[in-house]
Amino acid sequence: MLDIEGAITPSQLVERFAKAGIRISERTLRERARQLGAYRQMGKTMFFMPEDVEAIVEASKPESKKRTEATPAVSTWTEADTNALIDRLTKRKPRGRPKT
Numbered sequence: 001m002l003d004i005e006g007a008i009t010p011s012q013l014v015e016r017f018a019k020a021g022i023r024i025s026e027r028t029l030r031e032r033a034r035q036l037g038a039y040r041q042m043g044k045t046m047f048f049m050p051e052d053v054e055a056i057v058e059a060s061k062p063e064s065k066k067r068t069e070a071t072p073a074v075s076t077w078t079e080a081d082t083n084a085l086i087d088r089l090t091k092r093k094p095r096g097r098p099k100t
Contacts, residue, residue: 011026038056
């Protein structure tokens with residue numbers, strides 16, 4: 001027989017999160033659970049088993065940013081680029097109207 005001792009309602013889970021300092025609305029929790037398929041439902045009543053809560057928490061972990069091969073590991077800026085920039089910035093431009 002299935003042990004339902006670990007079953008918890010969305011409102012109870014929101015309260016547990018709040019005690020841990022995590023603020024989330026019941027509505028947001030329900031939406032996320034539906035997106036993940038990490039919930040149980042009997043009639044109109046939604047509830048979670050421990051593995052559902054674990055799946056919801058695990059899915060909240062942000063994905064690591066993977067560097068693609070197109071992204072250079074080192075800067076491609078060269079000393080020639082620096083010199084060209086300095087030349088461009090130090091050139092004097094005439095101000096006002098040109099003399100005729």
